[in-house]
Amino acid sequence: MPSTPWYRDGRLHFGAGIENTFVPQERPGERAIDEYALTEHYDRWSDDLDLAVSVDAEFLRWGIPWHVVSPEPGRWDWSWTDRVLDGFAERGLRPIVDLLHYGTPTWVEGEFTHPDYPRFVAEYAHRAAERYRDLATDYTPVNEPMLHALFSGEYAYWPPYRAGIEGLVEVSTAIARGFVLTQEAVAGVLGEAATFVHVDASMRYAGDIDAPEHRDTAHRYAHQAFLVEDLVTGRVGQDHPLLPVLRDNGMADETLAWFAENAVQPDVMGVNYYPRHSTELFEAGVHHVGGFADPRPTRDDGVGGLTEMLRTYAARYGAPVMLAETCVTDDVGTRLDWLDASVAAVEGLRSDGVDVVGYTWWPLFDMYEWTYRHSDLPRSAHLLTMGLHDLVETPDGLARRRNPVADRFAAHASRGAR
Template sequence: MHWSDDGRLHFALGIEDTFVPQARPGERPIDEYELTDHYGQYAADLGLAVDVGAELLRWGVPWYRVAPEPGVWDWSWVDGVMQRFRETGLRPVIDLLHYGTPLWLDGQFANPDYPAHVTEYAARFAARYGDVATDYTPVNEPVIHALFSGEYGYWPPYLTGAEGSARIASALAKGFVSTQHAIARELGDDATFVHVDAGIRYVGDVDVPEHRDTVARLRAQTFLVEDLVTGGVDDHHPLVGRLRSGGVTDVDLDWFRQHAVRPDVMGVNYYPLHSTEVFESGVHHGGGFADPRPYRDTGVEGLRDVLTTYAERYGAPVMLTETCVTGSVDERIGWLDDSVAAVHALRAEGVPVVGYTWWPLFDMYEWTWRHTDAPRQEHLLTMGLFDLVEDGVGGLDRRRNPVADAFAAHTRQERAVAAALSATQ
């Protein structure tokens, strides 16, 4: 039986693991592990997650470091991390792809050999660490990949428009499907697949004629990669024409239906301050990154909506795989308490929510760091259970804050409830 089938609510944490190692004029590479000194402090970092009672840790692999050259594999640092997982008993949920591809892979996701390369990498990881790592997220937030790399021209390979979006979505989906099949071949029934996407919502003047088509397209696009990998794109899908205009053929669509994979758990990332975008009458919203829409804080209303929507759409248990607010300690504790209560309420109503993840374990740095020359402290996002504090000599201390105590209280309560139920059975 997988952990997701035991009827409990499992508490998790995550370590921010965005990797965009490619640079160009005006853009420096970003590696959150380097920025947060996780490479040097991984052993203590995993201990912090254990100390606050987390059962699961969403943790990503720096593929570009593991594969520094074609055909060359360097697992030395990852070996140490996996050994630390064994020592702590903390269960990793492996983020195989959190945006970054190897530096030698020309065209990144648009490279015709991308699916084969990402599949080989995933299979090698599963074969090497299958004794400790059995839970996998093949691609974190593929909708964000497709938008940033394929529509907005914001991240490599800097494609834009409908054709770019379709091309990246299809490539990601092919790699996703092949990756899941490869891991399943390595691990068999031991493997658990936690698909994860961003819970993006659109509100406001969404039904007025000037916005109706854009909103419909954006809503469908939110689910596009998951629809592809689960075999849900046919001639009636609202974006099938967009895919075909981007070079996706009927043969490709048949392949997806014939090789469809399913999530054991459908993960949804939801940030109350940023996951709901607002359309306004009289304002052009073309969907491009240069024309961002304002956000609306929809709190637990939005959280309930995205978790219920994904549970119904994909017929799988759901997990809140990222949530937090960037703000003061009191604001973070307030959202922690409110969101945990909302998850418990959904479970009581019969929605199969199996996990809750606060993201991240410790603070992180805003992605805009990539586009400036400013020092990292100017991009600090106060999000974590532990503050990142400059030590004056280039390092970072982890300082526990009251959010950690609040999270630990929730994990203790959940363990107590689970123990009480077990004692009555």
């Protein structure tokens, strides 16, 4: 008889994450982003795993750098990931593996819009699952797929630089098809041993959403926040609010039928919530397209927004939920306040019967803002003070310095383990 999955044991599981955004493509005025290189995780991975253990994290959300393991078509180099995943096992630390965290290898021309992208990503997923079948069973096929689609499809901010609603539909469809084939590939290797943690970003919209100039856009955004997850789980049917938009912008009925026939489901639905960023505001008389290039203002809705999002995802997808990323970028005292408040909110939801199974502080150590890509300033100018450990520039590279948030997190995690 198989053992009870970790997310069914009745406990609240505490973990952390290591930022693993990879956008390796470059062009004039745009640098590659590889967070493992920026934070020196490639060299310091062993110490970084020890940091996770030191705060009593049970799991670590961590990604395979696809562009590193597959530097050229048909060539695979697993040497670095072999060492790291062996390191997880040696420490008894559970990896929840991000297979896609924003970027593709540079040889995938057109990135998500390459006609063979779904096949490419499925082959990569199959090879990863086969190679690490004894080391990793928890997979996130795509981290934050709707942010992928917005940045690459509507905002023209990341490759392949599509723009507008038609671009959004094109990229959303491609990412969703790759998502389905990725999950099928991993399941084909691991069978019932596989756990699929789907993860998406909270996207809440408030303010002057009924202003005539915003009404249609705000309505669309409120529904499209769930679009990729709705596609992959077969929920885009004849009654879906976005169906007219999808059809008007290139999605064929045959494509919708394919998603319905090949639907995959989350074992755990991960929700990323950042109180200062997850609620965007529309302003009457002000046109914002959204995204980094023309951001809408945001509002901090605190634990109210957090509990709303966890309840919404639990009800919509009928799966256990976890807080897959949260933090505030601020001083230690402000981070401590949010840690305590967000843990209390999650525990309150559990008391109310919401099946919340995990809490993730993101990240384990500080990271560098994505604005690094469009800047010529040194990485230090883009440091985000978010972590349980500070990144500190030294003559020998980036040191990790434990801060009081790590101690408080460990106290919560220790209590949750009992």
